[in-house]
Amino acid sequence: MLNLTLLAVESGQILAAGSSDDDSGGLGLVFLLSGFVFYSAIYFRYRNTDKRHGHESETEATMVNMQEHDEFVKARKGLSNRRMSGANNTAVRGASNKFSAGIMSKFKL
Amino acid sequence: MPMDAVEPDTPPPAATDDAPRVINTDDGAKDGLAKCARCGATEISLNVATGNLRCGFCRFEWSTDNAIEAFNLNGDISALAGLLVGSGSSDIVPSTEEILTFKCSACGAEVVIDTNTSTQARCHWCRNTLSMNQQVPNGAVPDMILPFKVEKSTAVEKIAHFVGKRKFFAHPTFRAEFNAENVMGVYLPYMVVDINAHAKLSGQGEHQTRSYTVKVGDSTQQRYDADLYNVAREFDIHVNDLTVESSSDRLDQNTAVNSNNIINTIMPFDVENSVRYDSNYLAGFTSERRDSNLDQLAPLAHTQAEDITRHRVNDTLKFYDRGVRWAAEEVDVRGQRWVSAYLPVWLYSYQQRKSNGKTFLHYVAVNARTGETMGSIPLHQSKLLLVSGIVQLVGTVIGLVLVAVGI
Ligand SMILES: [Zn+2]
Ligand SMILES: [Zn+2]
Numbered sequence: 001m002l003n004l005t006l007l008a009v010e011s012g013q014i015l016a017a018g019s020s021d022d023d024s025g026g027l028g029l030v031f032l033l034s035g036f037v038f039y040s041a042i043y044f045r046y047r048n049t050d051k052r053h054g055h056e057s058e059t060e061a062t063m064v065n066m067q068e069h070d071e072f073v074k075a076r077k078g079l080s081n082r083r084m085s086g087a088n089n090t091a092v093r094g095a096s097n098k099f100s101a102g103i104m105s106k107f108k109l
Numbered sequence: 110m111p112m113d114a115v116e117p118d119t120p121p122p123a124a125t126d127d128a129p130r131v132i133n134t135d136d137g138a139k140d141g142l143a144k145c146a147r148c149g150a151t152e153i154s155l156n157v158a159t160g161n162l163r164c165g166f167c168r169f170e171w172s173t174d175n176a177i178e179a180f181n182l183n184g185d186i187s188a189l190a191g192l193l194v195g196s197g198s199s200d201i202v203p204s205t206e207e208i209l210t211f212k213c214s215a216c217g218a219e220v221v222i223d224t225n226t227s228t229q230a231r232c233h234w235c236r237n238t239l240s241m242n243q244q245v246p247n248g249a250v251p252d253m254i255l256p257f258k259v260e261k262s263t264a265v266e267k268i269a270h271f272v273g274k275r276k277f278f279a280h281p282t283f284r285a286e287f288n289a290e291n292v293m294g295v296y297l298p299y300m301v302v303d304i305n306a307h308a309k310l311s312g313q314g315e316h317q318t319r320s321y322t323v324k325v326g327d328s329t330q331q332r333y334d335a336d337l338y339n340v341a342r343e344f345d346i347h348v349n350d351l352t353v354e355s356s357s358d359r360l361d362q363n364t365a366v367n368s369n370n371i372i373n374t375i376m377p378f379d380v381e382n383s384v385r386y387d388s389n390y391l392a393g394f395t396s397e398r399r400d401s402n403l404d405q406l407a408p409l410a411h412t413q414a415e416d417i418t419r420h421r422v423n424d425t426l427k428f429y430d431r432g433v434r435w436a437a438e439e440v441d442v443r444g445q446r447w448v449s450a451y452l453p454v455w456l457y458s459y460q461q462r463k464s465n466g467k468t469f470l471h472y473v474a475v476n477a478r479t480g481e482t483m484g485s486i487p488l489h490q491s492k493l494l495l496v497s498g499i500v501q502l503v504g505t506v507i508g509l510v511l512v513a514v515g516i
Pocket of ligand 2: 218235
């Protein structure tokens with residue numbers, strides 16, 4: 001059952017990736033996977049297995065004595081991804097609910 | 110009363126500042142009959158409406174000291190160095206009894222307190238309430254407690270509302286058996302941590318300079334230009350009231366076998382309003398004993414502190430709209446303060462008996478301070494699969510048409 005959900009989630013990601021980079025055929029694909037998408041939407045709405053406390057943003061913290069260093073390296077042309085490859089500045093590693101952390105990080109890609 | 114082994118048998122401390130300094134949080138705490146100052150009755154409980162303790166006989170009300178002020182837990186985090194630990198957060202000594210026996214000073218009978226579910230019990234003979242407020246190293250008496258603020262009636266409403274919006278695909282047995290009135294008020298064990306750390310992050314970031322489309326064969330594709338930078342940030346970070354579960358059961362959040370993630374989700378609590386521990390806050394509620402020590406919880410708390418650091422520093426990285434790839438992250442914890450707390454949760458639990466003979470415990474939980482509500486509802490799998498199948502059938506037809514037309 002969980003596998004089915006994961007499959008649905010994975011397919012959702014394929015969809016998201018497919019539709020953001022390239023518009024053609026995206027809508028058709030959505031319909032071809034509509035059963036999975038529907039199943040996972042209901043599953044998460046009832047079971048909330050993807051939910052957790054957002055400790056990384058909901059905990060009070062202050063930064064002081066900030067030293068910043070920013071140095072231009074080079075200009076890059078013709079990149080096909082909207083996000084920097086390997087960007088990890090929104091990573092979450094300390095979630096007790098590993099399942100949710102996994103999904104969230106994949107969706108943020 | 111086993112009050113001996115409070116101090117662990119450690120060798121004389123070496124000349125390092127590794128040895129934790131202890132904040133004594135049970136000064137003046139007494140076990141036994143806690144009497145109303147006005148009439149002497151022991152029928153004392155929390156008045157959820159006012160947050161005060163109230164005598165059940167003469168209605169006299171009084172408040173307890175705010176724990177943060179009493180123990181100076183709001184002290185400047187930047188001045189935190191080494192390890193500072195509340196005496197109620199000390200390591201659990203495995204030989205310490207969980208079931209403790211007290212002598213009732215009103216009638217002389219022996220009264221048993223099962224610290225797994227409360228730190229109070231009623232004397233069967235004279236009906237007086239006996240409290241345990243002194244800390245013994247079994248994790249039962251924490252440094253502080255955050256009293257219930259959300260009334261039971263409000264919690265019942267919130268749970269009924271949450272479930273009401275999830276009825277259609279809910280399991281029929283659950284629908285028949287659900288009754289929000291069965292909600293229980295429970296104090297769950299947590300550790301509240303302040304951290305003073307020095308952070309050093311370095312890597313590369315990208316700033317988008319142009320976005321355009323190119324023709325590839327028949328289709329058009331999106332392309333981006335970006336400037337690449339070397340990025341470094343060095344700063345001190347003060348994390349306030351980071352809160353982690355301190356029961357090994359609750360820390361296990363494998364959603365395939367339990368729904369503890371539901372209870373995790375209703376955080377945060379306003380822990381700054383916690384008060385000095387007094388067992389009378391437990392009257393009418395139950396509690397769960399802490400069973401995890403600082404050593405077991407520190408790795409999790411430190412990883413979470415790193416997450417907080419990584420997310421907070423994004424405030425200074427807005428220029429890098431394509432993201433930053435950190436190659437090195439150092440979060441050096443220079444000072445930390447740990448106190449244990451009981452935090453209040455309204456918990457509706459439902460044991461689902463599955464067809465394979467296994468059971469699964471579902472929770473609907475309400476944060477008894479903020480009212481935040483989350484839950485897990487057992488699904489009617491066959492119904493959901495059937496409807497998903499129908500959706501799939503219809504979707505396939507439409508999808509094939511759309512693909513054929515080339516939309
Ligand atoms: Zn009284
Ligand atoms: Zn008695």
